[in-house]
Amino acid sequence: MSRDLLSMGSKYKPSILQVDEYPQWRIRMINFFNNHDKKLMDSILNGPHFPHVTVARIPATGNNPEIPERIVARDPIQYSDTDRELVEMDATALTLLIMAIPNDIFNRVDSRESAKDIWDELEKQFMGSAKSVKTKRNQSINAYEGFKPKEGESLREAYDRYNIILNDLRRNLVQKSESEINFKFIKNLQPEWDVYTIQMQINKDMDEEKLNDLFCALNQHEDKIKEQASVNKELFQLKEKQKKVEDSLALKVQDKGKTVKSSSGSGKSLKKKALITSMVNSSNSSEDDTPDDSDDDELNEFAEKLALLTSSFHKRFVEEKREEKKKTDKVVDPVALVVAQKEKEKKEKKKKKKVVIPSNDDSDSDDGEELKQAMLLLTRAFQKKLYKKLGSNS
Secondary structure (H helix, E strand, O other): OOOOHHHHHOOOOOOOOOOOHHOOOOOOOOHHHHHHHHHHHHHHHHHHOOOOOEOOOOOEOOOOOEOOOOOEEHHHHHHHHHHHHHHHHHHHHHHHHHOOOOHHHHOOOOOOHHHHHHHHHHHHOOOHHHHHHHHHHHHHHHHHOOOOOOOOOHHHHHHHHHHHHHHHHHOOOOOOOHHHHHHHHHOOHHHHHHHHHHHHEEEEEEOOOOOHHHHHHHHHHHHHHHHHHHHHHHHHHHHHHHHHHHHHHHHHHHHHHHHHOOOOOOHHHHHHHHHHHHHHHHHHHHHOOOOOOOHHHHHHHHHHHHHHHHHOOOOHHHHHHHHHHHHHHOOHHHHHHHHHHHHHHHHHHHHHHHOOOOOHHHHHHHHHHHHHHHHHHHHHHHHHHHHHHHHHOO
């Protein structure tokens, strides 16, 4: 049998308690007991009934001490009809209550002897103390205040979830006005619903409208909303793909620009010279090509190389101007000039004894000239290649 069927019960069989469904089970059990006999619930809340006889005080006599007044259980033979009815009611309530508790939960309360004791113990374990009740009340209020739409949630799902939150508020004795409930719901739907919810706020009286009426009015437009949401999602994905492609192209251009970037050090200078030499050679070899061998890939390659050379030349030009400005901005110090002159003479004496090694500045100036030459050669080759391509197409 499914869990839902066990939880619901029937007219003659109580519902079975589930660990996370005590508030619902409690309501069902109260209705179940009242449906059978209202005295059953009275027995659980106020019982059990204890038939008894009060024995009067016996004063002390001679050697016998005083016996105080006491209560003694009445013999079942002496039960009145009312006593017998109430005792039977207690037994019936205990039997029905035990039938509604599964073994894993009954293990927690089987030491209790009466229906009232078991009921009170369940209340304490599942509902908690007054402090716990206050905490649950605050949780239900926070859930209401934090009601927001979820990603991919339909209108029906949002409506059902909102009703569960409202029911939890009522269970914890928190009251909200009809207008507050309505405004909270329509203002916290997905943004696609804004057109319809604004019209409702203008045309409908939120103090008089019921939440279910608002839901029915909105529900007829859900197909249009889903279609619009699907289109918006596809557009967003398309923009994301386009952005990724643009970022990838930008990274490639940046990486290629770094390979021809001027820098200090012989290793970087040699790499730069090798790149410029390969570009010049490729441009020279391309001049001998026939129109039949030219294609779009070669033109694209020429265009990329020309762009890289232009970028490199521009950066070098900016750096040279920056260095010249730094030199002109420096304050001339006579003492520093004398010291620099002496250092220069010492270096010249050492150079006479050692093999002269070209400095990075000389290589940088040579690189600048080579860059200019490579740009001119590559520009001419690209133009010639493009004219041949246009002539072959015509």
